[in-house]
Amino acid sequence: xxxxxxxxxxxHRKGRQDEKRGKxxxxxxxxxxxxxxxxxxxxxxxxxxxxxxxKAKAANMPADTVKKNIDKATGALEGVHYEEIRYxxxxxxxxxxxxxxxxDNRVRTVAEVRHALSKNGGNLGTEGSVAFQFRHCGQLVFAxxxxxxxxxxxxxxxxxxxxxxxxxxxxxxLTPPAQFEAVRAALEAAALQPELAVITMRADNTVxxxxxxxxxxQKLIDALEDLDDVxxxxxxxxxx
Numbered sequence: 001x002x003x004x005x006x007x008x009x010x011x012h013r014k015g016r017q018d019e020k021r022g023k024x025x026x027x028x029x030x031x032x033x034x035x036x037x038x039x040x041x042x043x044x045x046x047x048x049x050x051x052x053x054x055k056a057k058a059a060n061m062p063a064d065t066v067k068k069n070i071d072k073a074t075g076a077l078e079g080v081h082y083e084e085i086r087y088x089x090x091x092x093x094x095x096x097x098x099x100x101x102x103x104d105n106r107v108r109t110v111a112e113v114r115h116a117l118s119k120n121g122g123n124l125g126t127e128g129s130v131a132f133q134f135r136h137c138g139q140l141v142f143a144x145x146x147x148x149x150x151x152x153x154x155x156x157x158x159x160x161x162x163x164x165x166x167x168x169x170x171x172x173x174l175t176p177p178a179q180f181e182a183v184r185a186a187l188e189a190a191a192l193q194p195e196l197a198v199i200t201m202r203a204d205n206t207v208x209x210x211x212x213x214x215x216x217x218q219k220l221i222d223a224l225e226d227l228d229d230v231x232x233x234x235x236x237x238x239x240x
Contacts (some may be wrong), residue, residue, distance in 0.1 A: 006077070006188060014184040015026065022061050023225075023226065023228070025061055025065075026174070027083065027112065027230075027231055028052060028055050028056050028059060028061060028068050028230060029065070030082055030231065031052040031102065031231060032049065032052045032053065032056065032069045032073070033070075033072060033073040033082055034068060034073070034082050034084060034100075034102050035049040035051075035052050035073075036046040036049050036069070036070045036073035036074050037073040037074065037199070039053060040074065041070045041071070041073070041074040043122060045170050047180070047181050049070070050181070050198075051102070051198075051199065053066055060171055068131070069123070074166055076081055080104050081104065082102040082103060082104055083102070083103055083104070083106065084100070084101070084102055085101045085102075085103060085106065085109060085110075086098060086099065086100050086127075086131075087099040087101065087110070087124060087218075088124075088125045088126070088127065088129050088130045088131055089113075089117050089122055089124045089125045089129075089130070089206060090122055090123055090125060090130070090211065090229065091117075091121065091122040091217050091220050091221075091235060091237065092121050092122070092213050092216045092217040092220060092237075093207055093209050093213050093217070093220070093237070094207060095207045095209065095217060095235055095236055096130035096133050096134070096203070096207075096235060096236045096239040097117075097130065097220075097233065097234070097235045098130065098131060098134060098201050098225075098232075098234040098235070099113055099224055099230055099231070099232075099233055099234075100230070100231050100232040100233075100234075101113070101227075101230050102229065102231050103229040105229075108229070108239075110124075110197075111226075112193070112227050112229065113164065113224065113227065113229075113230070116220070116223040116224050117220070118225065119225070120216065120219055120220035120223050121216050121217075121220060122220050131201075131237060133203060133204055133205065134153075134194075134201040134202060134203055134204065134234060134236070135174075135177065135202045135203075135204060136177060136196075136199075136200075136201055137161070137174050137175060137177060137199070137200065137202055138173075138175035138176070138177055138179065138180030138183065138184075138198070138199050138200075139172060139173070139174060139175075139196065139197075139198055139199075139200045139202055140155075140173040140175070140183065140184060140187065140194040140196065140197045141170055141172050141173075141194055141195050141196040141197075141228045142170065142171040142172075142173070142192065142194055143170060143195050143197060144168055144169030144170050145169060146171055146192065148163070148171055150190065150192065151163060151171050151173060151187070151192055154186050154190045154192060155173045155175075155183055155186055155187060157168040157186070158182055158183040158185075158186035158187070159176070159179040159182055159183055160173050160174065160175045160183050161174050161175055161176060162174045162178070164196070172188070173194075174202070177199050180199055184197055188228040200232075200234065201232075201234040202234075203234070203235070203236030204236075205236060206236050207236055207238065208238050208240060209237050209238065209239055209240065210239070210240035211240075214237075214239045214240060215236075217237050217239075218239070221233055221237075222233065224237050
């Protein structure tokens with residue numbers, strides 16, 4: 001199945017995240033805390049925690065730091081409890097935005113999110129205003145040049161929903177969230193290493209932005225991602 005070109009946008013997003021390494025540990029620690037509190041402190045029995053620990057390893061976070069924050073979340077040590085909140089809104093050109101937060105102060109978080117949106121050409125929407133445009137799924141992306149036939153065979157056998165070949169040759173594997181770990185393990189066992197492996201909100205359709213609109217939208221995304229309480233920003237903007 002063919003799809004729109006996403007490789008450049010994925011690489012662009014990874015590059016922007018690499019520029020923000022100073023905030024990465026803070027966000028990962030919050031995700032570890034929330035995942036461990038909700039699903040227990042064993043990464044092997046808690047897929048969300050395993051993903052968070054994988055992120056921590058990729059960011060070179062010491063194992064002691066990971067363990068300490070798991071212990072805090074599960075009650076072995078005293079720690080802060082974070083609440084999960086999702087906001088929906090619109091950005092430049094009517095692009096849809098979903099903002100996932102972990103916070104210990106709801107009032108502060110909504111004020112900061114609303115300010116970042118309004119200051120940068122966006123606005124806060126109501127619950128459900130844009131979520132219908134996104135699909136909650138596992139997403140594994142392989143670089144152009146990867147064998148489409150091999151990815152498709154392994155992924156579908158392991159329980160993937162779909163395999164999409166984008167216009168630029170990148171291959172996306174989409175899975176139900178519950179099947180994500182099994183599909184990833186099967187692909188990696190077949191020596192197929194994804195460039196990106198996440199549980200995400202994937203936009204069904206994209207809004208193409210270029211020039212000033214693209215710059216303004218990127219500035220808005222950066223402003224949201226720079227907020228301490230914001231964990232993830234999902235959007236349907238595609239940058240030319």
